[in-house]
Amino acid sequence: MTEITSKYANFEDLREQAIALRREGLSRRQIRDRLQVHNNDLLNRLLEREPAPEWTKRPNAKDDLREKARELRSQGMTYDQIQVELGCSKSSISLWVRDLPKPVRSRTAVEQARLAGRLRWDHELALRDAERQRTKADAKGEIGTMTDRELFFTGVALYWAEGMKDKSYDRRETVTFINSDPDVIQVYCAWLSLLEVEAARLRYRLMIHETADVPAAERYWAELLGVDVSVFQKTTLKKHNPKTVRKNVGEAYRGCLVIRVSQGAELYRRIEGWWHGIASQAQLRLGYGLTQ
Secondary structure, three states, rough: OOHHHOOOOOOHHHHHHHHHHHHOOOOHHHHHHHOOOOOHHHHHOOOOOOOOHHHHHOHHHHHHHHHHHHHHHOOOOHHHHHHHHHHHHHHHHHHHHHHOOOOOOOOHHHHHHHHHHHHHHHHHHHHHHHHHHEEEEEEEEHHOOOOOHHHHHHHHHHHHHEEEEOEEOOOOOOOEEOOOOOHHHHHHHHHHHOOOHHHHHHHEEEEEEEEOOEEEEEHHHHHHHHHHHHEEEOOEEOOOOOOOOOOOOOOOOEEEEEEEEEEOOOHHHHHHHHHHHHHHHHHHHHHHHHOO
């Protein structure tokens, strides 16, 4: 179940592949076999509005399709398989091959029913994922071009959510930010650049589990930041606890990146002031709303 689901997990990517193969001149059957898409409804959606290549078009299409359908039926194909190959309706196929013996089923009726149900569910999952991807793409488009002021507010809120903060019982007026999300890191770095924080004041350090591929993680973050690995401070390794089952494993795990601004006390105080200014404005909005 997991294998089939993952195969159709990204409908748009699968559609791009199907269209590219169609434009290379492949038939429906060739595309089906190449992409391992055995769900006829899904294949139809993938190739929607994509014309068939010229070599598959026949001058006497109906008669030729009938002969081809009979040939495929004689080879043991089902109606669904013939429909995928030829692109014609099941009713026509049934009419053309009704005098031919039915192919021997390789599965029991129960197995066939289970497979049909699984394929329907896979199709439903593909449709749901396609809808999710459309929603995300539409929302991304709503952002448009970010102004300096918008980036400024975004950075202040981001730092106050993820950055190190000063406490009355633990004075830490330092600008230190820790995160594992590369997008978050890039937004934060863009914000520091907007504040005209010099690159020479930035200090980088990796925090990562000792069982991970540390050199690969260091190279990843260095490339993301556009700096040399040599500028990184000594990596902090997290000790392995054999009783703990870790989920943050694999190539996608690259630890957390720590970015500290040297001599950042004054900047920290301004960040805290900016944040309280944002919070005060939000409180005014809430108070205004409550009086209506």
